[in-house]
Amino acid sequence: MLQLEENHSAFHALCVKPGIKFENQRTEEEVLLSLRAHPITLIPTFVNGGIIFILTFFSHFILGQFLNSAQLVYTMIFFYFVTFIYVWFQIINWYFNIGIVTNKQIIDVDFSALSYRNVTRTELAHVEDITVKVSGFISSIFNYGNIFVQTAGSEINTEFMQIPRPALAAHIIQDILKQNETIK
């Protein structure tokens, strides 16, 4: 029997036994692993947000020469609101782009705050191979990479992008697969 202890690391990007549930979960099904992109991938968003925030702050000196006080206050609130919306969209995209591994299947939720939501399910029995790919300078330093789950036949392959500690995550998935085969 595979023994996994509850563990949350990298700001809940890699969680063993995360205690989450999902739609159409079977009664005997247990969520063993949840995967999100490494939080370091959000840093460009916060940098951009900070730059827009600073530009907005300084723009009020220039805009103050053309607008009356009500217009200026409205414009400033609107600009800060737009900045917050931009950062917020990236955060929810990060949070809800999640991979879930259970003792029965692998689920990949691709989410965009504005346009789409795509859920891919793969039965563990159909998984053929798991590949880990870490490429690039930043990825190597912060130890994050992509996990590709290849499936048999015409089923869609599942991809988990920019996952922290990808080797460990792939190892856990392989352990789950082995246990699943043993039970059969």
Place this chain on the structure above:
Amino acid sequence: MRLLNDFFTFQKIFQIGAIVFSFLFLVLTIQMYANISAVVKTVVTKRNHFFVFISFILVIVSILLFILGFVIL
């Protein structure tokens, strides 16, 4: 021509711009709220309520900005 000049004052152009852009952001935030409300049923986590709540606040703020475009400016 004079009528057009009277209508297209800086004040009016600013107000129309504010209303159009705040309306676009209102549509954007409502779309986001609808999407989040759907995805929290797909993946149920402890923090889902927080994300739905903040998204709802953002919809309210964008409605207020839209109304302010008519009233204050």
